[in-house]
Amino acid sequence: MLEINKEDTPSDFETLIEQGLSRRSLLKGMGTSALGLFFAAHPLSKAIASANSALLGFRAVPASTADNFVVPQGYVAKPLISWGDPILPGAPQFDPSGEQNSAAQARQFGDNNDGMSLFPLSETRALLAVNNEYINKEYLYPHKGEAITADDVLKAQYAHGVSIVEIRKRRNGHWQVEQSSTFNRRINVATPMQITGPAAGHPLLRTRSDDSGRSALGTVGNCANGMTPWGTYLTCEENFQYYFAASSPVELNAMQRRYGLVEEDEGSHWFLHDERFDLSKHPNETNRFGWVVEVDPQNPADVPRKRTALGRMAHENAELVINSDGHVVVYMGDDARGEHIYKFVSQDRYNPGNQRDNRNLLENGTLYVARFHAEPGELHGTGEWIELSHGKNGLGVDSGFADQAAVLIYVRAAATVVGGTTMDRPEWIAVHPDNHSVFCTLTNNRHRGVRENQPVDGPNPRAENHYGQIVRWQPEDGNHNSDQFVWDLFVIAGNPMVHPDTLYAGSANVNADNMFNCPDGIGFDADGRLWIQTDGEFTNDGDFLGMGNNQMLCADTNSGEIRRFATGPKGCELTGLAFTPDKRTMFVGVQHPGSEGTISHFPSGGNSKPRSTVMMIQREDGGVIGT
Numbered sequence: 209m210l211e212i213n214k215e216d217t218p219s220d221f222e223t224l225i226e227q228g229l230s231r232r233s234l235l236k237g238m239g240t241s242a243l244g245l246f247f248a249a250h251p252l253s254k255a256i257a258s259a260n261s262a263l264l265g266f267r268a269v270p271a272s273t274a275d276n277f278v279v280p281q282g283y284v285a286k287p288l289i290s291w292g293d294p295i296l297p298g299a300p301q302f303d304p305s306g307e308q309n310s311a312a313q314a315r316q317f318g319d320n321n322d323g324m325s326l327f328p329l330s331e332t333r334a335l336l337a338v339n340n341e342y343i344n345k346e347y348l349y350p351h352k353g354e355a356i357t358a359d360d361v362l363k364a365q366y367a368h369g370v371s372i373v374e375i376r377k378r379r380n381g382h383w384q385v386e387q388s389s390t391f392n393r394r395i396n397v398a399t400p401m402q403i404t405g406p407a408a409g410h411p412l413l414r415t416r417s418d419d420s421g422r423s424a425l426g427t428v429g430n431c432a433n434g435m436t437p438w439g440t441y442l443t444c445e446e447n448f449q450y451y452f453a454a455s456s457p458v459e460l461n462a463m464q465r466r467y468g469l470v471e472e473d474e475g476s477h478w479f480l481h482d483e484r485f486d487l488s489k490h491p492n493e494t495n496r497f498g499w500v501v502e503v504d505p506q507n508p509a510d511v512p513r514k515r516t517a518l519g520r521m522a523h524e525n526a527e528l529v530i531n532s533d534g535h536v537v538v539y540m541g542d543d544a545r546g547e548h549i550y551k552f553v554s555q556d557r558y559n560p561g562n563q564r565d566n567r568n569l570l571e572n573g574t575l576y577v578a579r580f581h582a583e584p585g586e587l588h589g590t591g592e593w594i595e596l597s598h599g600k601n602g603l604g605v606d607s608g609f610a611d612q613a614a615v616l617i618y619v620r621a622a623a624t625v626v627g628g629t630t631m632d633r634p635e636w637i638a639v640h641p642d643n644h645s646v647f648c649t650l651t652n653n654r655h656r657g658v659r660e661n662q663p664v665d666g667p668n669p670r671a672e673n674h675y676g677q678i679v680r681w682q683p684e685d686g687n688h689n690s691d692q693f694v695w696d697l698f699v700i701a702g703n704p705m706v707h708p709d710t711l712y713a714g715s716a717n718v719n720a721d722n723m724f725n726c727p728d729g730i731g732f733d734a735d736g737r738l739w740i741q742t743d744g745e746f747t748n749d750g751d752f753l754g755m756g757n758n759q760m761l762c763a764d765t766n767s768g769e770i771r772r773f774a775t776g777p778k779g780c781e782l783t784g785l786a787f788t789p790d791k792r793t794m795f796v797g798v799q800h801p802g803s804e805g806t807i808s809h810f811p812s813g814g815n816s817k818p819r820s821t822v823m824m825i826q827r828e829d830g831g832v833i834g835t
């Protein structure tokens with residue numbers, strides 16, 4: 209029954225689905241523990257282990273617990289820019305003592321670089337827009353966060369946001385930051401921004417300092433990103449709730465709680481010195497975060513725009529495609545346990561002949577949430593997109609939504625009303641360059657199978673899921689505007705060394721040489737290689753034995769083969785990726801080395817302080833990355 213010969217190795221999405229159908233009889237009646245047997249014993253594991261993908265041309269690197277950044281033989285990786293490097297006029301050099309004040313940080317590269325996009329200016333010049341997600345108090349301050357002053361709060365706020373830097377290719381082929389470029393810019397928690405789209409001006413977005421509900425200050429929790437074909441950068445606000453606390457007792461309503469807000473200070477201390485973050489004084493300020501923000505990196509004076517049409521959530525990234533009908537489609541994950549996957553479809557069409565026309569395509573459109581279907585125990589199925597529009601699908605005054613603005617501001621609650629599928633923490637989404645399949649990392653979820661609204665089912669097949677998986681779907685007829693799709697799981701992470709016979713061994717394309725946990729950042733290169741970055745447990749112990757530090761892998765999504773390409777230093781996650789158009793330089797982010805009590809001296813070595821860093825990866829022979 210299990211005989212699938214090598215020719216059955218899926219060569220495209222259709223055959224995978226077909227194969228899935230043939231598995232149906234096999235899986236019928238099996239409980240979840242039997243499913244594990246199915247993964248481990250699947251003959252594909254042999255086929256994949258011996259596969260030699262034409263797409264993947266590098267030698268895999270082993271798992272690592274070393275405090276360095278390792279790339280395959282024949283490759284070199286060098287730091288491009290690190291937290292605290294000067295990028296604006298008058299900026300001081302990085303001072304490892306932590307004594308530098310907010311004014312210094314405001315002119316330096318921000319902390320915890322995450323998603324990034326590259327905007328070419330010429331063959332030898334480009335702009336790199338990089339998110340700065342958060343800070344590590346133990347490294348930002350000499351007092352490690354024990355005695356936060358008003359200037360310390362400002363310093364943290366200036367370390368968040370976005371850094372835009374010009375980079376130039378030198379004669380030796382290496383790219384370097386151009387410190388004196390007039391394109392260089394810092395966007396932070398104090399940068400004036402516009403709130404635009406259907407929710408702009410809504411009473412829920414008005415505050416004492418902005419009674420228009422249209423002009424916000426700053427961006428925070430800038431996790432992953434997106435870029436548009438009209439040359440703008442999308443920075444996505446994720447864990448904004450962390451920065452708020454109440455100085456006097458407040459009764460948080462159900463909507464505020466759904467967005468993770470709590471009265472207590474969770475450690476930022478911002479509300480002590482910046483009233484804007486005091487929930488008891490400015491409750492609506494929280495509603496002005498959790499958006500996708502569009503910024504033009506080529507215009508240092510551009511006022512960033514919060515695009516409310518894309519909904520308010522813990523945004524991970526914003527993966528944008530131009531659909532065959534010209535509509536702009538943006539796929540988005542809401543990274544919290546049991547939250548959802550969304551799709552935005554623009555009202556107007558993309559005009560390739562006039563980029564100015566496209567500048568407001570994200571202003572209006574229709575938002576959808578994904579609902580996945582599967583027969584019990586099956587790891588593939590169908591799905592549908594459910595519209596999140598006021599007056600449809602039960603979204604109205606009776607269900608708590610006064611208007612479309614309320615639907616967008618509280619889109620999590622709207623997704624529940626219409627029956628969106630609760631997911632295992634959706635992180636990044638990436639569309640294959642052939643435009644026909646979409647991948648989303650589901651990083652982990654300890655609530656799966658524990659909370660009533662998060663049953664073990666379909667694309668979330670494991671209780672207390674601590675390894676994660678990547679779901680893949682294909683829109684009907686390759687049309688991203690269709691409300692129908694089919695899905696399967698591209699990979700289920702696991703540890704076949706620790707769990708040889710259970711569901712937690714992982715799918716057939718996971719083995720002792722490539723195992724990993726908690727996939728997070730993903731992106732395709734122009735040739736269709738899927739790059740997978742992890743943000744998981746780096747204990748290298750117990751369930752995670754043999755996995756080592758966080759890592760970056762590369763997958764051939766046709767053959768299913770996954771090969772480890774890089775390993776990061778101690779305590780870091782790898783996140784953020786960008787390529788030069790010639791495909792010969794790749795930029796990868798090392799975020800929070802030395803976190804959670806680990807000892808790291810990355811990237812400078814010796815006894816130095818660890819610093820989040822963007823790495824530049826090239827081949828020694830100047831060849832195309834990954835081949």
Ligand code: FEO
Nearest residue numbers: 431446524543635
């Ligand atoms: Fe900022 Fe969901 O990672």
Ligand code: CA
Nearest residue numbers: 431635728729
């Ligand atoms: Ca992430």
Ligand code: CA
Nearest residue numbers: 635651728743
């Ligand atoms: Ca993560």
Ligand code: CA
Nearest residue numbers: 341781783799
């Ligand atoms: Ca992170």
